[in-house]
Amino acid sequence: MKPLAIFRHAPGEGPGYLADVLKRHGLSYTLIRVDEGDAMPPTASAYSALVFMGGPMSVNDPLPWIPQALRLIREAQGLGQPVLGHCLGGQLISKALGGVVGPNPVIEIGWGLVERVPGEASARWLAGLSERFEVFHWHGETFTIPEGGAPILTSPFCRHQGFVIGRTLALQCHIEMTTTMIDAWAGSPEGRKLVASPSVQTADVMREDAVAKVASLHAIADAIYARWLDDLCV
Structure with a gap:
C-alpha cells in the first residue's frame, strides 16, 4: 500500500495520537511539513490517503500552499481516496468541496462536549460511541457542510463539529491530542493569555x-x- 500523506501546518500540530494508531495498523506515512516549506505534492495519487492537521492560520489567508491543498483534496475526492481533516484540516476540506469557512459565533478552546x-451517517461513523463525549477544541472559525456532505457532530458552541462525504471525514474538533500537545498548547503565548468564558478554558483548567x-x-479516537481506516483498507 502507498503511504498516507500527513500535512503539518504548524510545528506543534503534528499527527499526535494518529501516528500511534497508524503504527499499530502497520501503515506508513509521509509527513509534509508545510510550516517548514516542504513542497506540496503535485498529485494525490502518490498516496493512499490524505490527512490535514490543524494550524493557527485561516483557510482564507493568501498563503501560496492553500490553493494547492484545496486542489489535492478535490483530486483525492474525485479519485475516491480517503481524506481526513482536523480543525484547520476540516476547514480545508469544506472549502475545497464548496463549503464556506468563516468566524464561529464564539472562540471555542479547551475540553468540551x-x-x-x-x-x-453518524450511526455508521460513530458506532459504539456515546451520544455525547468530550473532545478538545481550539478554533475561532468554522465550516459549513458542502453539498452532499452529512453532519455527524455538533456542540453547544459550534454547530458543525464534523461531517462526512464519501470516504472523507472532516472534524472541527481535535481527537489527535496527546498530553504533550495539551501541555504545549496550554503553555504557548496564546494559551497563557486565555481568559475564561463559557466557551474558553484557561491553561490551568486544560491541564x-x-x-x-x-x-x-484516545478511546474515542480509536473508534x-x-x-x-476501514475505508482506506478496502
Whole structure:
C-alpha cells in the first residue's frame, strides 16, 4: 500500500495520537511539513490517503500552499481516496468541496462536549460511541457542510463539529491530542493569555486531569480512526 500523506501546518500540530494508531495498523506515512516549506505534492495519487492537521492560520489567508491543498483534496475526492481533516484540516476540506469557512459565533478552546447528529451517517461513523463525549477544541472559525456532505457532530458552541462525504471525514474538533500537545498548547503565548468564558478554558483548567481526559479521548479516537481506516483498507 502507498503511504498516507500527513500535512503539518504548524510545528506543534503534528499527527499526535494518529501516528500511534497508524503504527499499530502497520501503515506508513509521509509527513509534509508545510510550516517548514516542504513542497506540496503535485498529485494525490502518490498516496493512499490524505490527512490535514490543524494550524493557527485561516483557510482564507493568501498563503501560496492553500490553493494547492484545496486542489489535492478535490483530486483525492474525485479519485475516491480517503481524506481526513482536523480543525484547520476540516476547514480545508469544506472549502475545497464548496463549503464556506468563516468566524464561529464564539472562540471555542479547551475540553468540551460534542454530541452526535442523528442520522445514518453518524450511526455508521460513530458506532459504539456515546451520544455525547468530550473532545478538545481550539478554533475561532468554522465550516459549513458542502453539498452532499452529512453532519455527524455538533456542540453547544459550534454547530458543525464534523461531517462526512464519501470516504472523507472532516472534524472541527481535535481527537489527535496527546498530553504533550495539551501541555504545549496550554503553555504557548496564546494559551497563557486565555481568559475564561463559557466557551474558553484557561491553561490551568486544560491541564487538570489531562492524563485521564486524554486516555478517554484516545478511546474515542480509536473508534473514529478505525472507521476511517476501514475505508482506506478496502
